[in-house]
Amino acid sequence: MLNQYPLWKYLLIALLVLAGFVYSLPNLFQEDPALQISGSRGSVQVEQTQLNQAIQALENAGITPLASELSQNAGLIRFNTSEDQLNAKPLVQAALGDTYVVALNLAESTPDWLSALGAQPMKLGLDLRGGVHFLLEVDMQAAVKQRMEVYSSEIKTLLRKEGLRYRGLQVEQGQLQVRLRNQEDLEAAAALMRREYNEFTVSTEAQATDFRLMAILNETSVRALEDYAVEQNLTTLRNRVNELGVSEPLVQRQGRNRIVVELPGIQDTAAAKRILGATANLEFRLEAKTSAASTETEVFRFRDNPQRNATLERDLIITGNSVSNASVGFDEQNNPQVNIRLDAQGGKLMLDATRTSIGRRMAVLFIEHKTRTRVITNARGEKIEERIPYVEKGIISLATIQSALGNSFRITGLDSTREASELSLLLRAGSLAAPIYFVEERTIGPSLGQQNIDQGVTSIQLGMFLVLVFMLVWYKRFGLYANLALAANILLLTAAMSILGATLTLPGIAGIVLTLGMAVDANVLIFARIKEELANGATPHAAIHGGYERAFTTILDANLTTLLVAVILFAMGTGPVKGFAVTLSIGIITSMFTAIVVTRALVNLTYGRQRQLESLSL
Amino acid sequence: MSHLLKTHLDFMGKRTLALIASAVLLVISIGSLAIQGMQFGLDFTGGTLVELRYESAPELAQIREQLEQAGYADVTVQNFGTATDILVRLQQGFSPDVGDEVRSLLQAQQAYPIELVRSAFVGSQVGEELREQGGLGMLLALGVVMLYVAFRFQYKFAVGAVLALIHDVLILLGIFSLFQLEFDLTVLAAVLAVIGYSLNDTIVVYDRIRENFRMLRIEDAAEIANLSLNQTLSRTLVTSLTTLLVLLALFFVGGDLIHNFALALIIGISVGTYSSVYIAGSALLALKLTRQDLIVPIQGEVEDDRP
Numbered sequence: 001m002l003n004q005y006p007l008w009k010y011l012l013i014a015l016l017v018l019a020g021f022v023y024s025l026p027n028l029f030q031e032d033p034a035l036q037i038s039g040s041r042g043s044v045q046v047e048q049t050q051l052n053q054a055i056q057a058l059e060n061a062g063i064t065p066l067a068s069e070l071s072q073n074a075g076l077i078r079f080n081t082s083e084d085q086l087n088a089k090p091l092v093q094a095a096l097g098d099t100y101v102v103a104l105n106l107a108e109s110t111p112d113w114l115s116a117l118g119a120q121p122m123k124l125g126l127d128l129r130g131g132v133h134f135l136l137e138v139d140m141q142a143a144v145k146q147r148m149e150v151y152s153s154e155i156k157t158l159l160r161k162e163g164l165r166y167r168g169l170q171v172e173q174g175q176l177q178v179r180l181r182n183q184e185d186l187e188a189a190a191a192l193m194r195r196e197y198n199e200f201t202v203s204t205e206a207q208a209t210d211f212r213l214m215a216i217l218n219e220t221s222v223r224a225l226e227d228y229a230v231e232q233n234l235t236t237l238r239n240r241v242n243e244l245g246v247s248e249p250l251v252q253r254q255g256r257n258r259i260v261v262e263l264p265g266i267q268d269t270a271a272a273k274r275i276l277g278a279t280a281n282l283e284f285r286l287e288a289k290t291s292a293a294s295t296e297t298e299v300f301r302f303r304d305n306p307q308r309n310a311t312l313e314r315d316l317i318i319t320g321n322s323v324s325n326a327s328v329g330f331d332e333q334n335n336p337q338v339n340i341r342l343d344a345q346g347g348k349l350m351l352d353a354t355r356t357s358i359g360r361r362m363a364v365l366f367i368e369h370k371t372r373t374r375v376i377t378n379a380r381g382e383k384i385e386e387r388i389p390y391v392e393k394g395i396i397s398l399a400t401i402q403s404a405l406g407n408s409f410r411i412t413g414l415d416s417t418r419e420a421s422e423l424s425l426l427l428r429a430g431s432l433a434a435p436i437y438f439v440e441e442r443t444i445g446p447s448l449g450q451q452n453i454d455q456g457v458t459s460i461q462l463g464m465f466l467v468l469v470f471m472l473v474w475y476k477r478f479g480l481y482a483n484l485a486l487a488a489n490i491l492l493l494t495a496a497m498s499i500l501g502a503t504l505t506l507p508g509i510a511g512i513v514l515t516l517g518m519a520v521d522a523n524v525l526i527f528a529r530i531k532e533e534l535a536n537g538a539t540p541h542a543a544i545h546g547g548y549e550r551a552f553t554t555i556l557d558a559n560l561t562t563l564l565v566a567v568i569l570f571a572m573g574t575g576p577v578k579g580f581a582v583t584l585s586i587g588i589i590t591s592m593f594t595a596i597v598v599t600r601a602l603v604n605l606t607y608g609r610q611r612q613l614e615s616l617s618l
Numbered sequence: 619m620s621h622l623l624k625t626h627l628d629f630m631g632k633r634t635l636a637l638i639a640s641a642v643l644l645v646i647s648i649g650s651l652a653i654q655g656m657q658f659g660l661d662f663t664g665g666t667l668v669e670l671r672y673e674s675a676p677e678l679a680q681i682r683e684q685l686e687q688a689g690y691a692d693v694t695v696q697n698f699g700t701a702t703d704i705l706v707r708l709q710q711g712f713s714p715d716v717g718d719e720v721r722s723l724l725q726a727q728q729a730y731p732i733e734l735v736r737s738a739f740v741g742s743q744v745g746e747e748l749r750e751q752g753g754l755g756m757l758l759a760l761g762v763v764m765l766y767v768a769f770r771f772q773y774k775f776a777v778g779a780v781l782a783l784i785h786d787v788l789i790l791l792g793i794f795s796l797f798q799l800e801f802d803l804t805v806l807a808a809v810l811a812v813i814g815y816s817l818n819d820t821i822v823v824y825d826r827i828r829e830n831f832r833m834l835r836i837e838d839a840a841e842i843a844n845l846s847l848n849q850t851l852s853r854t855l856v857t858s859l860t861t862l863l864v865l866l867a868l869f870f871v872g873g874d875l876i877h878n879f880a881l882a883l884i885i886g887i888s889v890g891t892y893s894s895v896y897i898a899g900s901a902l903l904a905l906k907l908t909r910q911d912l913i914v915p916i917q918g919e920v921e922d923d924r925p
Binding site for chain 1: 717733738740743752755758759763767770803811813815818849853856867
């Protein structure tokens with residue numbers, strides 16, 4: 001029997017297509033606009049009380065939620081429209097207060113029995129659901145410079161400890177330079193440096209009275225430093241994004257020194273950018289005694305009143321990095337304040353410094369790393385952007401120490417409630433290890449997202465309709481088989497993308513549409529071969545068999561080369577190109593299965609049993 | 619209906635004509651690329667783009683004036699899709715905040731809220747890198763394809779296939795340059811997809827040429843090529859037609875964002891279909907393909923089995 005599959009083969013194919021159907025089902029259930037409520041810290045529990053409180057507030061304002069549920073330490077309130085959802089967010093936030101984070105969310109409405117099978121809908125890309133995409137670059141030069149400054153103070157201490165007197169120590173363009181007094185000291189210092197710091201390449205230069213030691217960071221330690229800076233910034237950015245209250249954010253490293261942040265559903269890009277890019281930190285310093293030497297003091301202006309200034313000690317007590325928790329509050333005059341709790345070590349340092357300084361004044365310095373961008377014309381006449389980093393430090397409070405301070409106190413002198421809440425957020429989320437700046441930003445409004453989905457779906461439907469009609473007219477009964485295979489292909493493609501957790505983007509939809517057109521290619525090849533075999537005088541059964549067999553290598557070669565190109569697209573591409581490559585690759589694989597195996601099964605099932613086959617409907 | 623396409627066309631006899639046509643197209647393409655260059659989109663040049671939706675159609679000249687008065691140079695304002703949507707482009711988007719600034723500036727002049735449809739800022743550094751990466755991706759794709767075809771077929775086929783691909787890509791880029799159509803990331807994806815598609819077409823034809831050389835006692839390469847092209851013609855046309863059908867659907871209802879993507883594929887697939895018939899075949903003839911090139915080397919195993 002030439003054209004019959006064994007029963008198990010039919011069953012296996014039916015099972016695969018059925019699985020494709022089940023796993024693509026969740027995509028039919030539309031996601032509900034929802035609010036997700038979670039604690040701002042891990043220790044805060046969300047319970048039914050909070051959920052009821054939120055719903056009460058909504059009902060008072062005339063918004064009726066669709067449903068609410070409580071799961072794993074988070075509450076979820078679903079809404080009928082996204083308008084309701086947007087209006088509800090500030091209401092719920094106000095009702096629950098600062099201890100809870102309220103985030104916009106799109107909640108899956110997959111039925112439980114499907115979820116139990118592990119089926120879930122495809123994720124939608126930003127271009128389909130709206131949101132904002134940032135590409136940030138970590139300023140590596142600044143990271144290296146910051147680290148070099150730390151090294152230089154360490155090395156100063158080391159040289160002093162070893163009794164090596166130096167005339168000057170400076171860091172310039174990534175190179176550390178120490179000037180020593182004589183040849184012996186130079187050699188001793190070089191030996192010491194080589195022994196203690198293997199991350200430096202050390203060289204010496206001696207002239208009549210000038211004995212210099214030069215040290216530059218070697219390539220491996222620069223790399224390690226960069227990795228550290230990027231990883232550290234990633235962690236900080238993740239914390240900050242969580243504090244922003246966005247559901248399903250994406251924060252990930254891209255290449256050597258870039259970080260991608262994608263925030264679905266966020267509309268206020270200005271606020272998001274301010275918080276992501278902010279480099280605010282705090283320093284606590286004592287006011288200098290009038291007797292102090294000028295080399296040990298520094299003068300700073302007040303942030304709210306630049307005319308006023310104060311002389312502070314150069315040594316700092318602690319920085320904002322010692323803060324373990326911070327929250328916003330109000331003082332007796334209803335001015336915003338930030339309540340701070342220090343970690344154990346910070347608390348100890350603060351206690352030591354303040355215990356001996358009661359009656360003196362302590363300043364809180366607000367520090368911001370900023371960059372000024374200006375356009376300059378280089379030697380070749382091209383306009384290039386130059387970024388000049390600078391640090392802004394201003395005193396926000398200067399208060400007399402009444403008693404020894406422990407690990408918990410408050411900071412006043414902030415401009416507004418917004419500034420207070422942003423400062424407390426930044427202190428909680430940690431500071432950035434190196435300054436970052438935005439190199440790319442894309443915002444997609446929610447209406448555009450919906451429009452993209454609608455247009456994508458319409459073009460898939462129209463494209464599919466045209467192909468189905470054409471195939472039916474051109475290849476009659478075999479065209480019907482090809483069409484059934486095409487439908488199976490769509491099911492399997494959707495199922496594969498859902499299972500793999502691939503993100504569907506607009507170019508991805510374009511990829512699906514293109515796959516539709518190309519998927520019938522394999523069938524066209526097979527059918528053309530069958531016809532040739534018939535024309536050469538083969539019996540219908542032999543023609544079917546020969547047609548499938550002889551078309552196979554051609555199909556394989558043609559699809560493998562296209563797959564190769566798709567893989568290259570995926571490896572090289574970013575964003576939209578990647579999305580297109582993913583659907584194209586999966587589509588090629590599923591279409592080969594459906595076009596060869598599924599159509600063959602259909603042909604075998606219908607023609608295979610007819611022993612006296614006179615002609616084919618082709 | 620499908621029997622309509624039983625042909626005995628002399629494709630290779632017309633190859634001089636086809637080569638002249640291709641040469642003219644290539645000269646125009648390369649000329650346009652050299653003189654006019656590419657109209658690169660924001661993705662590749664860097665800059666700022668803001669799409670805003672008004673409630674009623676705004677006066678474009680007025681918006682341009684407002685922006686210029688506010689100190690923005692090199693501003694283009696145009697409608698996008700509908701009369702109520704406007705697209706503002708600034709070449710010198712040196713700061714990521716420009717988009718927000720433009721929106722609030724224009725908002726200040728209007729009583730009702732202007733909706734932000736989308737905005738994008740791309741640093742010039744990023745754009746430059748993408749351009750390099752895109753070019754590299756295209757070269758890599760061509761290189762890998764050549765290796766694969768040389769491995770599966772023979773090096774003459776590899777050269778022929780890559781010549782056909784370069785032909786397609788150059789003409790596609792040339793048309794985009796000639797009509798100053800915007801070349802953005804999605805168009806780059808389309809160009810790479812065209813490489814994949816056109817290759818697919820060429821491989822099918824080559825597969826047939828190889829088979830016919832091995833099976834038929836015909837020494838004349840031109841005759842073999844003609845026969846093979848006629849045998850695969852109905853498949854070539856049907857596949858191109860179904861693909862073009864869905865691309866037309868994308869082009870007309872897919873929305874403005876993938877308009878150029880669909881257009882690039884429509885051009886690419888039309889050119890690719892033509893090139894797999896005329897260029898890929900002619901290249902093999904020019905390289906003097908003979909039966910000897912395709913003879914399967916005798917396997918050592920067969921000899922060992924003899925007693």
